[in-house]
Amino acid sequence: MAEPKAPAADQVLAILTHLAAQRGPAPAAAIATALGLPRSTTYQLLAVLQERGFVVHLPEERRYGLGVAAFELSSGFSRQQPLTRLGRPLVAGLVDRLGESGHLAVLHGRDVLYLVEERAARRPSLVSDVGVRLPAHLTASGRAMLAVLPPAQLRALYPDRAAFAERASGPADAAPWTYSRLKSVLAEVRTAGVAGEHGEVTSGLASVGAAVVDHLGWPAAAIAVTFAEGSSDELVRAATGAVTDAAATLSRRIRGTR
Incomplete structure (x- = not known):
């Protein structure tokens, strides 16, 4: 597979796609392992996604799940x-x-x-x-x-x-x-x-x-x-x-x- 021209964007989309396929929120370490990403990169990308509302952090469970902004994307899909x-x-x-x-x-x-x-x-x-x-x-x-x-x-x-x-x-x-x-x-x-x-x-x-x-x-x-x-x-x-x-x-x- 050819290297992506925008690797950060590719990684962000990979994280969102991975979370969407899970039955529930997932630990950052498990996300990093599943996608073959460095843990530091995974945490940085999750932090940005959290700031934008695409990901929510569940501190008691130490897991990440999809946020309201991700739901809004799916709603936009339906509207269009x-x-x-x-x-x-x-x-x-x-x-x-x-x-x-x-x-x-x-x-x-x-x-x-x-x-x-x-x-x-x-x-x-x-x-x-x-x-x-x-x-x-x-x-x-x-x-x-x-x-x-x-x-x-x-x-x-x-x-x-x-x-x-x-x-x-x-x-x-x-x-x-x-x-x-x-x-x-x-x-x-x-x-x-x-x-x-x-x-x-x-x-x-x-x-x-x-x-x-x-x-x-x-x-x-x-x-x-x-x-x-x-x-x-x-x-x-x-x-x-x-x-x-x-x-x-x-x-x-x-x-x-x-």
């Missing part, structure tokens, strides 16, 4: 809607390429929340309009994101059978949802690299979706395409490749890389 701005042209490109409707969604608890929908010409209206929430385990977008979550996080979202919402439009002969069934479905998603659903959101329609991941490997969003059940294998293959490529592109863009 970069996912929507960066994702919309990619979804529009999918629609132009495939002639099928596409959308971008994020995970919100056990639901997916749709941020972008691009309707293809002469295609049926979808329930996945902007601002709509649907049960994540029933949608291709949701399954794609759930498949990326750590097992403990997934279990926390679905502690019992009551956590699984059903839709009246789903297949009448479908097995009831359980945590074991969900794990099986998500294992297939991880093997395939994409998620699918067939008539579980809207009868007669199917979707494929792929997860957009952040720099920590967590699901930031998902991109999906919806088409008629029974569509040609050629279309399904094209849609699968297209959403995979679009999700990978958006993953790079939100991480600030090409």
Whole structure:
């Protein structure tokens, strides 16, 4: 890896990224060891970050955690809607390429929340309009994101059978949802690299979706395409490749890389 042109800035960002990945505040010595930094440099950078509010020092615990200024950065991220701005042209490109409707969604608890929908010409209206929430385990977008979550996080979202919402439009002969069934479905998603659903959101329609991941490997969003059940294998293959490529592109863009 090339040497950074601004090493101090690189070190500061490394500290903030490291703290963001921890389950709680961390000792300065542990931060220095994890990042390969001299302890004196680590303490100096933490002092500056503390002065600016990006880090808080917990003297009784001798640890450092993220401060209010770091939270304000995340709030600014939400206000500027970069996912929507960066994702919309990619979804529009999918629609132009495939002639099928596409959308971008994020995970919100056990639901997916749709941020972008691009309707293809002469295609049926979808329930996945902007601002709509649907049960994540029933949608291709949701399954794609759930498949990326750590097992403990997934279990926390679905502690019992009551956590699984059903839709009246789903297949009448479908097995009831359980945590074991969900794990099986998500294992297939991880093997395939994409998620699918067939008539579980809207009868007669199917979707494929792929997860957009952040720099920590967590699901930031998902991109999906919806088409008629029974569509040609050629279309399904094209849609699968297209959403995979679009999700990978958006993953790079939100991480600030090409």
